[in-house]
Amino acid sequence: MFNKIMKQFLLNKFPIFILIIIVLFTIIFVDSACNILPKVYEEKEKPENAEVEEIIYLPEPETVGEMSMEETIKKRRSVRSFNDKELNLEQISQILWAAQGITDEKGYRSVPSAGALYPLEVYVVKKDGVFHYIPEGHKMEIILEGDIRKKLKEICLGQQWVEDASVDIIITGVYKRTTIKYGDRGIRYVYLEAGTACQNILLQAVSLGLGAVPVGAFRDNQIQEILNLSKDETPLFVIPIGYKK
Numbered sequence: 074m075f076n077k078i079m080k081q082f083l084l085n086k087f088p089i090f091i092l093i094i095i096v097l098f099t100i101i102f103v104d105s106a107c108n109i110l111p112k113v114y115e116e117k118e119k120p121e122n123a124e125v126e127e128i129i130y131l132p133e134p135e136t137v138g139e140m141s142m143e144e145t146i147k148k149r150r151s152v153r154s155f156n157d158k159e160l161n162l163e164q165i166s167q168i169l170w171a172a173q174g175i176t177d178e179k180g181y182r183s184v185p186s187a188g189a190l191y192p193l194e195v196y197v198v199k200k201d202g203v204f205h206y207i208p209e210g211h212k213m214e215i216i217l218e219g220d221i222r223k224k225l226k227e228i229c230l231g232q233q234w235v236e237d238a239s240v241d242i243i244i245t246g247v248y249k250r251t252t253i254k255y256g257d258r259g260i261r262y263v264y265l266e267a268g269t270a271c272q273n274i275l276l277q278a279v280s281l282g283l284g285a286v287p288v289g290a291f292r293d294n295q296i297q298e299i300l301n302l303s304k305d306e307t308p309l310f311v312i313p314i315g316y317k318k
């Protein structure tokens with residue numbers, strides 16, 4: 074009886090079984106090479122000696138503001154002179170949401186993305202450390218403790234506003250998330266997406282009464298080193314943000 078069932082299984086279902094295994098292995102292989110599947114972020118336990126929270130849950134972003142879109146666009150100007158006042162968590166939350174926040178239940182974001190492949194990553198450089206934005210759950214994880222703004226200024230060819238800003242937002246791109254579908258043209262798409270994310274950040278800063286400037290002059294490899302990024306992640310923008318002096 075058992076032999077008969079096994080024989081039946083081998084004859085009828087085995088090819089399907091093998092096909093499923095091949096598909097699963099292909100997905101796992103492509104994902105390990107290209108990071109295409111959405112990642113489930115494991116909540117790490119806070120180490121006893123950690124001075125800051127490992128994961129920061131950001132305040133809910135506002136979806137109604139006081140400044141009109143037209144006024145915001147009109148007022149945007151690159152600002153390179155900042156006073157010492159720091160941004161609060163509500164303002165940082167709002168800026169990160171504008172950059173890459175999830176804006177609907179299907180997981181689509183504030184900024185369009187070719188094939189909805191989302192190749193951009195966003196980091197916040199603050200006085201107390203460097204944080205990586207996680208759109209799922211609107212939170213950020215600490216990746217470095219301490220103030221690196223002075224070092225970041227040097228990496229940005231001595232641009233003083235990088236050190237003076239309350240926060241510097243860094244946008245990076247992982248090309249292979251997009252080139253896997255679009256080939257070499259995907260690299261162009263990542264640049265275009267970084268531009269739209271940057272503009273969202275700049276306009277959000279204006280509507281919060283803040284100033285910002287897009288910085289494209291920096292040494293890529295040194296940003297990769299200081300943030301411990303993999304070679305697959307290319308820094309595309311540094312955006313100092315603060316209160317205008």
Ligand SMILES: Cc1cc2nc3c(=O)[nH]c(=O)nc-3n(C[C@H](O)[C@H](O)[C@H](O)COP(=O)(O)O)c2cc1C
Nearest residue numbers: 149150151152153229232234286287288289290291
């Ligand atoms: C791709 C790109 C790279 C830029 N890089 C820098 C930079 O490294 N440093 C800087 O101070 N401004 C930088 N800017 C800002 C321009 O200098 C600024 O947008 C231009 O002077 C126009 O002024 P506005 O932004 O006030 O309209 C950059 C702008 C873009 C779009």
